Amino acid sequence: MSNPHLDRPDLSAVERTLMERGGQADRYAPREKIRTLVVEHFPMLGKVTALRFLEWAQRNPDWSVALPTGKTPEHFIKWTQRILRDWDRAEVRRILETHGLDPARKPDLSRLHFIQIDDFYPIHGWQQNSFFHYVNRFYLGGFGFDPKKALLIDPDKIGLDPGEDLDQVWPEGQVDLSLRTRAPRTALQRRQQRLLAEVDEFCYRYEERIRELGGVGFFLGGIGPDGHIGFNVRGSDHLSTTRLCETNYETQAAAASDLGGIEISSARLVITIGLGTITWCPETTALVIAAGEAKAAIVQRAIESEPSNQVPASVLHKLDNACFYVTKGAARLLTERRHHQLETPETWDDTTQRSLVIDAALNAGCSLAQTGHEQIERLRSGSLLLERLERPVVEACDGAASFLKESLNRALATPCGETFLHTAPHHDDIMLGYLPYLAQFVQDPANSHRFQYLTSGFNAVTNGFMVDRCNWASALLRNPEWRAGAQAYLAPDRREHREAEVQMFLDALGAEDATGAARSAVGARLLACVAEIYGEPDPEALEHRIDALRHYFLTTYPGKKDEPEVQKLKGMLREWEAEVLWGHLGFGLDTIHHARLGFYKGDIFTEEPEINRDVLPVLEEIRRVQPSVVTVAFDPEGSGPDTHYKVMQAVAAALRLYRDETGRNDIRIWGYRNVWYRFHPAEADLVVPVSLGQMAELHRLFLDSFASQREASFPSYEHQGPFSELARQIQVEQYRQIRTLLGESFLRRHPDPRVRAARGFLFVRVMELDEFFEKTRELKKSIE
Incomplete structure (x- = not known):
């Protein structure tokens, strides 16, 4: 098909510049089936995506664009607005020229046709959490698209009679799709059946209008935990068109924070453009963005697997102009790309070698003692590992086993004489991250403990x-x-x-x-x-x-975003829950500090931390406690909720200031991870045994203390239930890894009964300050 809106991949100066600068190929055969660009971190992801979009807009001034909603495009939106606003400033002109854009041709986005990708149904378009409201606020208002040229999905305008309301037709927000095929029994059901037909007709006309525009010219989307783009969930037909449809559990869990709980999101249907809609024009430029290690597995499947309706994003393989833009964490499992990186000597260190040896053992399902050349050679980078080894394979495997045993021994040696500052983004993070370990020494009078909760958690x-x-x-x-x-x-x-x-x-x-x-x-x-x-x-x-x-x-x-007084009230009840938790273990209010950092306001995009507002309260607590150990939810790429990432930045900034003013460099950081992402066994400096009794105690304490989370209104997409159950699931998964790597007999015959009783393991990473700072960026660089 010929289309006047032509944008070939070899013409993208932005991608070419970034790949050349990073020493990347556009894809690594034979496994990568689609072009992929890897960037350093989440804010950089937004910057390069904004530049690529504006580059496309320069060349295609009259075509159509479909842009995403939710939290993923935060930095894309901020960077696009900044570049357009400051187009003629020297700083921005340098950015444009560096990436191959013509500073003399500022795009006029009002000439483009905006296409809304999806929305929940039923939902009022005026609600702050509707995607109709989002695109009007951030794209039509924020980017300057012409509303008259926009294709929008406003559920309040679809099929309703004058004066009729969605709530009248769909009480409790429940839509019965069986009315498409069965006979209605009541007057209300007859009205619902007619409205369903109107919605289906709207979807057909919407699809028709997109095709009249020549298809989607530029598509930008995130990727869901099941590989969905738009609301095309796992199992969606690659030829699917715009339609009203149901979602799956993973998508409902991901949408729970938008809709006020999974009780709401599980009852909602969605209107979405189809996979066939996105790829109808072969010249479409389609980008998928993903950040953080939590997305690594689905990113790998979307890029490396053959096209399949089980991985909806794999539909983009057919487009010459499609590309994945991902952070290093999200690209972590890309086989060929990782192999290419390992070929560079400077990327090779003890942790890399250890992880490859451990991967070889786990992939083969054998212990490190049983791992040899044969198991290592099965890895894509196994031959490279064998070339680089400066000692026999058996010694490398013994070294990996020794590392894990040393990490286990460190965890068995109870801390004594330490001063702990336990920090947490949310009130259940410490519990879910490492409470079974902490409980072993938290009541020892030889240690002192202070707990600092950095946000009030009212969104939960x-x-x-x-x-x-x-x-x-x-x-x-x-x-x-x-x-x-x-x-x-x-x-x-x-x-x-x-x-x-x-x-x-x-x-x-x-x-x-x-x-x-x-x-x-x-x-x-x-x-x-x-x-x-x-x-x-x-x-x-x-x-x-x-x-x-x-x-x-x-x-x-x-x-809906609550008024400030209600936010504070909800937050104070979350704070009460944390006080109840530590009350179980004998700690009073004098050990608990609720910081309520000001960047946490309940907005769609959480603000960046600021020194005076968000860093100084943490610094004051560090000065007061003078800790020897600071625990941190360690999330360098925003794999979990973005609050984790931004709290980590604030803690890092406070520790930098504290070191500068005191000269202390002896503080150790315990990086923990809870239910959103995991450490690789090769990264764990503390391998902590967890017994069945400790798992049961964790679950009981969670249900007793965190009543607001008991019903799991905002669950993980990995588990339908309270987070304490998912924490147990992760601990058991990590137990299986350690049992495989060290051998069942090692655990069963261990002299320490805590190891013999273990049916789960916790992983904690211990860092000196310099290492921690290396993994976190300074606040002033967070959007550069």
């Missing part, structure tokens, strides 16, 4: 959860005895009462009185928080305020 609290707590608070207000002493109880200086609430709650758990005293303790804390936030310690005023809050939580659509 549902409105339904808050309604229950409001009801408990109302019941307490109706209690004459409590009401009589309320004013003294709610006085501004109430630290004693806060401690008493935690103890009352724990006493109730011990007495198995979860519906009586435990609810009273939670209700009392909620009333105290409301009194503090709204300045209303009077019981009568509190009663009215609780009624107003209950109404707010019942009537506000899930996923």
